[in-house]
Amino acid sequence: MMGLSAFFDLKPESENKALIEIDKLDKELNQHFQDRFFIHPSLTRLLVSFQANKSRPLYRWYKYKEAFSAALVEFLFNDYQLKRGKILDPFAGSGTALFAASNLGINADGIELLPIGQEIIKTRKLLELEFNQNDFERLTKWIELKPWKIAEKKIDLPEFKITKGAYSPATQYAIERYLSVCEGEKESVSSVLRFALLCILESISYTRKDGQYLRWDYRASRKKTSFNKGEIADFDRAIANKLGEIIQDLNASTNSLEIPVNLNKRGGIELYQDSCLQVMSSFPDAIYEGIMTSPPYCNRYDYTRTYALELALLGVSEKSLASLRQEMLSCTVENRSKDLLAINSSWKLAIDAADSQPLLQSILCFLENQKLEGALNNNGIPRMIRGYFYEMACVIQECHRVLKPGAFLFMVNDNVRYAGVSISVDTILSSIAEKLGFIVDKILVLPGNKGNSSQQMGNHGRVPLRKCVYVWKKE
Secondary structure: OOOHHHHHHOOOHHHHHHHHHHHHHHHHHHHHOHHHEEEOOOOOOOOOOHHHHOOOOOOOOOOOOOOOOHHHHHHHHHHOOOOOOEEEEOOOOOOHHHHHHHHOOOEEEEEOOOHHHHHHHHHHHHHHHOOOHHHHHHHHHHHHHOHHHHOOOOOOOOOOHHHOOOOOHHHHHHHHHHHHHHOOOOHHHHHHHHHHHHHHHHHHOOEEEEOOEEEEOOOOOOOOOOOOOOOOOOHHHHHHHHHHHHHHHHHHHOOOOOOOOOHHHOOOEEEEOOOHHHHHHHOOOOOEEEEEEOOOOOOOOOHHHHOHHHHHHOOOOHHHHHHHHHHOOOOOOOOOOOOHHHHOHHHHHHHHHHHOOHHHHHHHHHHHHHHHOOOOOOOOHHHHHHHHHHHHHHHHHHHHHHEEEEEEEEEEEEOEEEOOEEEOHHHHHHHHHHHOOEEEEEEEEOOOOEOOOHHHHHHHOOOOEOEEEEEEEEO
8 A cells, every 4th residue: 555655755746735735634624523433333334335225125126226224224313313203315316214214103205316216216105005905916917927928019128329239139029028018007017017127127138337337248249348247137037036026025014123014103205306406495494303315426426327227218318318417416527517506596605615615625726736737537527526515515505404403414425536635525524514504413434444446546556435424413
């Protein structure tokens, strides 16, 4: 591992001074929050990621890799005595926070921009609250009879340019016949059948979700690559297994601690289908007892590409896909700058808080200089990082406004690294949160630090990065 002093010695003097200044400001900010950092042995990567959901009934149906676990929600709500009222997740994703809160008897509002997240939440609500015995029997018949295998017509599979060739001809033909038979079912059953198909798309395709893009297997005709994703699932077996898993989980749920036996004890779930930057401004003040969320990380991951198979199947057009990419919280190099004051003129407070954060401004200045010198692998990085922190400042301001006094905000996030500079997302956002009226109660640190990308390690050495859960309290 390259030491910091050795790293500085390799740099030109002007760049070296900038790096030393960033390091000094970072240490000062860490010192400011020193008594708020807690390494929590219970907060494993399993708990703060989707991994703990993979074997959990109802949550395991769709592999939403960016999710945290239901167990994390339960752990935090229990630890901070959040037992009633209504909570918010402004980045709802697949709805983990919403359903975990609902199962605890707490009402939950969620905001989600991506249609795949919206579809997961809507279908799970349908299955748990509206599906009847006849509907379940119809799903069972699909498993037994496999009606798509004898279908005489098909529906052309919706595709983007970036998803063409994602399936073998036999698999694509099976999907298209499956879709045609779905149309003959009542809407509730058809919705679940299409949802089950969404759940298996990656496993039956030549692709794998890989952060910034879809990674293609060498067997795909459109890509020259040596990547081998391993077994590509058979369509008939995969869809039958998924439908069976859904039925099994729901049949067992009434006798399980996962779901209260008395459905009236559940909290209600409300979903807002848009960007939280657009939605939150319309909420009244002080209406939530808590916020549980995990925003997109500042890591260049483009969910419009990694979830392209699913978004195509849901009927998103190429034009709409491009619009979604811009409406998302800035976290990719393709995000253009947003006019935040045009969305909400009261966000000047948040923008001023970001403007006056010394470490953030020093990092942004350094990255702009790196861009001018041609030292970045993508010139969109400074714009992305600026957009991320300024937009997050506006989200934080809205979160503070809609929380009741004394209520907590829990946020899962990662620190990142660009051009050799470690960006302490946790302390920068916590500093902005303090300026906007939050008390930083704790920054819960996972016991093991995460690594860097191979490119960052190759060019700049390895520096461990914190992964944390922030706990902020409204004064």
